[in-house]
Amino acid sequence: MPRSRQPRPQATLASIAAELKISRTTVSNAYNRPDQLSAELREQILEVAKRRGYAGPDPMARSLRTRRAGAVGVLLTEALSYSFRDPAAMSFLSGLSESCEAAGEGLLLIPAGPDRDEEEAAQVVHGAAVDGFVVYSVPSDDPYLAAVLERNLPLVVCDQPRGIASAPLVGIDDRGAMRGLAEHLIGLGHHRIGVLCMRLGRDRRDGVVDTARFESDRFHVQHERILGVQEALRTAGIDPASLTVVERYAHTAEDGASGAAQALAADPAITALMCTTDVLALGALAWARSAGLEVPGQLSITGFDGIGEALREGVTTVRQPQEEKGRRTGALLMAAPSHSGVATVETLPTELLIGQTTGVHDETSIYAE
Amino acid sequence: MPRSRQPRPQATLASIAAELKISRTTVSNAYNRPDQLSAELREQILEVAKRRGYAGPDPMARSLRTRRAGAVGVLLTEALSYSFRDPAAMSFLSGLSESCEAAGEGLLLIPAGPDRDEEEAAQVVHGAAVDGFVVYSVPSDDPYLAAVLERNLPLVVCDQPRGIASAPLVGIDDRGAMRGLAEHLIGLGHHRIGVLCMRLGRDRRDGVVDTARFESDRFHVQHERILGVQEALRTAGIDPASLTVVERYAHTAEDGASGAAQALAADPAITALMCTTDVLALGALAWARSAGLEVPGQLSITGFDGIGEALREGVTTVRQPQEEKGRRTGALLMAAPSHSGVATVETLPTELLIGQTTGVHDETSIYAE
């Protein structure tokens, strides 16, 4: 921002008071405690203020004095420009904004670009004038998160990371929900399943996931969802090691498409591809169609989240209450921090939605191809 | 936010300085001008700070001193919770965040709920600690806008309102783009056209738009788009008065559906429905299908914006560069305010996209029904 244009805050509380030959307190009261002065004096003050172009007490000065910023800092998974393209993240923000709007708190989105080093990350976060933070689905080793923790302000986490003792958490049962989806597929006769997931670490590592990569995972949500599939397989007597997992860094439909292609190239026997998000599933679906694969005839595809477009497309998925997660997260932040020792964990319910992208796997169809 | 939890900012610049028996300036320099002190002293300071849980200079105090907030205020068309559901608005924010992220400025979304009176609106805006404002597509009589103007900070407007002398504007040629779309339809043989637009005023007034309502319009963009259609009609020798315009307050697919139904009920002779946004068009499309109307066989439908889903659905529409609009808006704000007297107006190019929702209107088909 240009530093120009504010050569001299044309008017201040003091200058208004001076012009009226009254004390600053009185002018302050005109804005903050209308009941502390006569209505007519207040009128008079407001009029002078308007004439002088004074828009009320300076927010920064007031914040310094009251120790209240009037905004909550929001740390999202990705750089802002990417986040705004993520429907699930936007639903979360929508819910969060409801809580905050009601409390008159603004949302200060932290400009968390990926190309900032640790020190710069700390600076951005340490410099945010906020009363508290909301952290939405970031990896456990996120440098911005570390900086947020240092601020020692009220904090609520949504989804991940887990295990921050001082912060309440709002999330869902990722493992259970994904298990349910896998059981649905297994019930349809699928036993050769593939998984297409989002990045498992902060580094770009598109490709087939090996054990080491899986274990080193910093993204609790992705990890749990994959575990859910493995559990279902194990329960059904299928070797979880047969599971092909492909990872994509970018969370876009394009990567969903290329990821799907890679998964089926890595294991052509796959009859069902489970995507850990709807965005990826939508991309996978597009790829399958363009590749001439019938869905669900030749390939079943599942998503996760329940974003609008996936529902309209009839994708079999899990709906999670994103807006409600946002609302609850906000509510917990507005509430006084729990002094009950351990922070609460709120697990919201999810819903399995069977659409038209999953169907029975007919053994014979393999040979029929 | 709970005012608790900050009983005493555990440490301050001064207290750190005291502990080390050095001056506050030096500690300040350790954070702001690392080159102004020896590396080892800096190390020492940072170490003590870390031990005392000091996360660096207090943002509010610093802002007061430097007269810089490190954030830009964003005023959107709707309440935040609605805005987050508007894909076009999100694309704009995505672009804007790129500019801001690069400049290290955060985005402070103003909690602009519709159920706040003028005074409350002013308070929210006057209390925002920002270095400037971005106003995205708000009506000319928006109370929050009035409050923004009073702040007398750098300001850039996107889309609407037009005519704020002090603010640069970024937008498109709404009228021309819509005229192009209408000409396309007329070229296909349509002469009975309907328009489904977003709200034309701050009050809810769902229904058929009469002249008075149209004239009183506070939403420049909607107004221009409708004018574009009228121009095309006039040029083609069709009486613009034959144009049925239906208005919807909420910008949702549901309202697109009900609006489409109402338009066709109001004038059953309509063969082409022009929606002023893709979201409405998507809803109209869904309605048409559910009503058993063939698109474009029996009804042509157009949208506006070029949001992802509309493109994937093959909607005939106008693509406008939302992200670029955001980027330019941010860039103009970061740049020093133009002292060139009149503020600039940047008109970005749009692109007509012919999809599969528009087709020739076969005269005979009317009788064939």
Add this chain to the structure above:
DNA sequence: CTGAAAGCGCTAACAG
């Protein structure tokens, strides 16, 4: 209902 006093925590000259 109004005023005087006392900082909130920090940075920006300017000297040393």
Add this chain to the structure above:
DNA sequence: CTGTTAGCGCTTTCAG
């Protein structure tokens, strides 16, 4: 490289 001196603009006791 370090310290001293002055506030930034406001709110908040506490007396009148």
